[in-house]
Amino acid sequence: MNIKENKIVLVGNPNVGKSVIFGLLTGKYVTVSNYPGTTVEVTKGYAVLENKKCIIFDSPGINSFIPQSEDEKVTRDILLNQKIDKIIQVADAKNITRTLLIALQLAEIGLPFVLDLNMIDEAREKRINIDEKELSKKLGIPIVSTIATQNQGIAELKETLKNLKRPDYHIKYDSLIEEALLRVEKFLPESQINKRALSLMLLAGDLSLKSWLKENLSQEKLKFLEEVQEDLAEKYIEPLAYIINEQRLKETENLIKSCVKTEKIILKNWVYYLGRISMDRFWGIPILIIVLFLMYKFVGEFAAGAGVNFVENTVFGKYLNPWAIKIVNFLIPIPLIKELFVGEYGIFTMAITYALAIVMPIVTAFFLFFGILEDSGYLPRLAIMANRFCKIMGLNGKAVLPLVLGLGCDTMATITARILETKKEKIIVTLLLALGIPCSAQLGVILAMLAKLSFSATLLWVGIVLAVILLVGYLASKVLPGKGGDFILEIPPLRIPKLSNILIKTLARLEWYLKEAVPLFILGTLLLFVLDKIKMLKVIEKMASPLVVGFLGLPSRASESFIIGFLRRDYGAAGLYALADKGLMNHTQIVVSLVTITLFVPCIAQFFVSIKERGLKTALLISFVTFFLAFLIGGLVNFILHYLGIIL
Amino acid sequence: MLKEKLDEILEQIWILKEKGKISLINLxxxxxxxVILENLKELRNLKLIETGGEHLxxxxxxxxxxxxxxxxxRLAERLLADLFELDTEEYEATSCQFEHILSENVTERICSFxxxxxxxxxxxxxxxxxCCHKLSxxxxxxxxxxxxxxxxxEGKIHFISTHHHGRLEKLSSLGISPGKIVKLIQARPAFVIKVEETEIALDKSIISEIYVKPQEE
Known part of the structure; x- marks a missing residue:
């Protein structure tokens, strides 16, 4: 038995298929989509290669080993801190310059690696012919080509992993840089990364290395390094990182000249044109409207209407709940415990019914629809369309990615905010996610309620929430110090989504939903059950009455929904759904309650992730602001609707 | 010094003429x-201006x-403002000096560049x-x-002139750098360009810092 496990990491440009290959090697599913920035964290998986257990890491995409955002830093850090044995560079074979730029840097880093030219089919279609043998000889590393989504070439990739050697390829930089490198190298501590590569990162002025260096170097040495760096930087007009990269680019050009032949052909089919017009300034808007309309029809009307109706009223109402009541009645003689399971606040009749009958059909539909959007490559195009809109809030189009992902799950989306460059943008996005972006479960329940009212009620709700997001975003951008980042976003080609990936992705997300939501639903129900039994529920409802009944104009039982809304907003929304279903709220009340619950505090999981990503102070402040605004706006809507005498 | 002073006055007269306000009083x-009488006399002697009463x-x-x-x-202003991104004050002051020293050949080179x-x-x-007329x-x-x-x-990138921290590095790590051929895909609602097989959306403020030589179709 070999005790030491091999550690292998997948590295490469964004959106090249690292996660697909990770899935193929480890059998573990991580979210795969068609936009850069799907992976923002390192995922760990296991595989058996050469009869040996290996740990495999999937990493966020990078364009350079000098990190420009947090997700890129994650990838560099794994090479710096983990004892990585081998690297698989996954690359988009179509984009050979960017591929080689990473390959050259990996060669400098000096760990054994293989270059995997993925999506080789797309490159061939575009008549980009790469002389793999020649390139492999020149770089001194093995090269394989794969089509990961069709599981082609993976066996060969595994085979190649068996005997990888350390690369021996060095770029000669200009003499000033080489001189500085010699001076710096001597002082660097041993690490996973070759000293030359580390020195280059240092000279390039990589600030993110500072903390690592402080741990590993004495004060004087650190100062000396800084001096060398500053000396060198002074000799160039442009930043050193750029100068170094330019020399690497030159090297890639030479390699490409001798190893790659491209016939200039332009491949245009209907998918290509659809991709073009979906970001066009005229056609983009009707396409966006169609997408939203389809979502409303599929999630709001079909799933939330017919789907929920069937599951809730037929499956649960006619069969499961009566059976459960019978079984419990039969098994448990004590009324209190009986009620705990099947009473008004029963674990089965409330928590499980809400989670599985109301929310589940809706999130399933939403995840399916959202999966199609993700895999088609539409989301980055949406970012282009919404760039201007985002500018009002001190953000840019890139922020659309976390914001739209928030419609899937605000918790995950809060982590995705890492793809943004500046602290200011990250705080604004975290705030907006907490405030106004309903997650799939909540959105579904809300759409279901709105679909029963009228289309104009839906528009009213959308309008109010968007206006609040815009206004709060605008104010936040004015109040918060700092500035926004550059809008530079890769637009992947539009692709026809693969049904299998969408199904797997939806299943994975449903599993996650059940694991995360159901326990909290049960917890919330228990809370209500206990409060009800000790007669506290009525007291709380009375205490909240000036706010809920007086200010918002809602029935006092709506307080319950807000209580459980502290755990999860979708659970709160489900409570409102049940109230509306029983005919306890009129249309105006429904809209007011929905606006309030949409803007309500982030769910517990999101709150904890916000603390982790943004710090306790910011997270608390955000929760406080959302709580305050939710009731303020809800009350205003109530007041205005009544004042104007609008009947919905 | 006298030559420079004369140049300055000629320039002033020309600008007045451009504005349609040419007169001695305005000057x-x-x-x-x-007192600029001395200079005016000198200019008249050199047969560069004609005066008579208010007439100029x-x-x-x-x-x-x-x-x-x-x-x-004005060419110097363009050069200093676009290429070196000097502040208005700075480039205006420097241009005032450039106008006296640029040779005809250098001026043409700058203009073409x-x-x-x-x-x-x-x-x-x-x-x-x-040089402009040759190209007319x-x-x-x-x-x-x-x-x-x-x-x-399409255009071939000649230089990227930016003073935004980190922008140059970011662009070059995406393969957007001098010598590369880029294609402008669309200009609105956001700019989209294509380098090799990568399409990238970016803001106007960034794209206007990338200078290209248009390529023949």
């Missing part, structure tokens, strides 16, 4: 009443000479030079901001 006003005009030679000064001045720009950074006309059949500039291309056209 004196610009110079805040300081440039002779043909004077007009040409003034035009050349203005041209050097900048793509025979028609306007100065203040939006005023830059008098055309011979095809006034397509040699170098232009990438964002000024028509969508669908």
């Amino acid at each position: 004196e006003q610009i110079n805040e009443g300081k 005009t440039l002779t043909e030679t004077g007009r040409k000479k003034a035009e050349e000064i203005i041209r050097r001045h 900048l793509g025979h720009p028609p306007l100065c950074p203040h939006g005023k006309h830059i008098p055309r030079g011979e 059949k095809k006034i397509e500039p040699l170098i232009t901001p990438l964002g000024d291309l028509e969508p669908g056209y």
Whole structure:
């Protein structure tokens, strides 16, 4: 038995298929989509290669080993801190310059690696012919080509992993840089990364290395390094990182000249044109409207209407709940415990019914629809369309990615905010996610309620929430110090989504939903059950009455929904759904309650992730602001609707 | 010094003419009443201007000479503003010196390098030079901001001039760097460019810092 496990990491440009290959090697599913920035964290998986257990890491995409955002830093850090044995560079074979730029840097880093030219089919279609043998000889590393989504070439990739050697390829930089490198190298501590590569990162002025260096170097040495760096930087007009990269680019050009032949052909089919017009300034808007309309029809009307109706009223109402009541009645003689399971606040009749009958059909539909959007490559195009809109809030189009992902799950989306460059943008996005972006479960329940009212009620709700997001975003951008980042976003080609990936992705997300939501639903129900039994529920409802009944104009039982809304907003929304279903709220009340619950505090999981990503102070402040605004706006809507005498 | 002073006054007269306000009083006003009679006499002796009472005009030679000064001045402004991104104050002061020292040959080179720009950074006309007339059949500039291309056209990147921290590095790590051919896919609602097989959306403020030489179709 070999005790030491091999550690292998997948590295490469964004959106090249690292996660697909990770899935193929480890059998573990991580979210795969068609936009850069799907992976923002390192995922760990296991595989058996050469009869040996290996740990495999999937990493966020990078364009350079000098990190420009947090997700890129994650990838560099794994090479710096983990004892990585081998690297698989996954690359988009179509984009050979960017591929080689990473390959050259990996060669400098000096760990054994293989270059995997993925999506080789797309490159061939575009008549980009790469002389793999020649390139492999020149770089001194093995090269394989794969089509990961069709599981082609993976066996060969595994085979190649068996005997990888350390690369021996060095770029000669200009003499000033080489001189500085010699001076710096001597002082660097041993690490996973070759000293030359580390020195280059240092000279390039990589600030993110500072903390690592402080741990590993004495004060004087650190100062000396800084001096060398500053000396060198002074000799160039442009930043050193750029100068170094330019020399690497030159090297890639030479390699490409001798190893790659491209016939200039332009491949245009209907998918290509659809991709073009979906970001066009005229056609983009009707396409966006169609997408939203389809979502409303599929999630709001079909799933939330017919789907929920069937599951809730037929499956649960006619069969499961009566059976459960019978079984419990039969098994448990004590009324209190009986009620705990099947009473008004029963674990089965409330928590499980809400989670599985109301929310589940809706999130399933939403995840399916959202999966199609993700895999088609539409989301980055949406970012282009919404760039201007985002500018009002001190953000840019890139922020659309976390914001739209928030419609899937605000918790995950809060982590995705890492793809943004500046602290200011990250705080604004975290705030907006907490405030106004309903997650799939909540959105579904809300759409279901709105679909029963009228289309104009839906528009009213959308309008109010968007206006609040815009206004709060605008104010936040004015109040918060700092500035926004550059809008530079890769637009992947539009692709026809693969049904299998969408199904797997939806299943994975449903599993996650059940694991995360159901326990909290049960917890919330228990809370209500206990409060009800000790007669506290009525007291709380009375205490909240000036706010809920007086200010918002809602029935006092709506307080319950807000209580459980502290755990999860979708659970709160489900409570409102049940109230509306029983005919306890009129249309105006429904809209007011929905606006309030949409803007309500982030769910517990999101709150904890916000603390982790943004710090306790910011997270608390955000929760406080959302709580305050939710009731303020809800009350205003109530007041205005009544004042104007609008009947919905 | 005298030559420079004379140049300055010629320039002032030319600008007054450009504004349609050419008169002795206006000229004196610009110079805040300081005596410029000496200089005017000198200019008249050189047959660069004609005066008579309130009347003041440039002779043909004077007009040409003034035009050349203005041209050097405004081209220098363009160069300093676009390429070196100096502040308005700084480039204005430096341009005032450049106008006296640039040789004809250097001026032409600058003009061609900048793509025979028609306007100065203040939006005023830059008098055309011979190099511009040679190109008059095809006034397509040699170098232009990438964002000024028509969508669908390609250009070869000549330089990226930015003072935004980190932008240069970011662009170059995406393969956007001098020597690369880029295609402008669309200009609105956001700019989208294509380098190799990568399509990238970016803001106007970034794309206007990328200077390209338009490529023949």
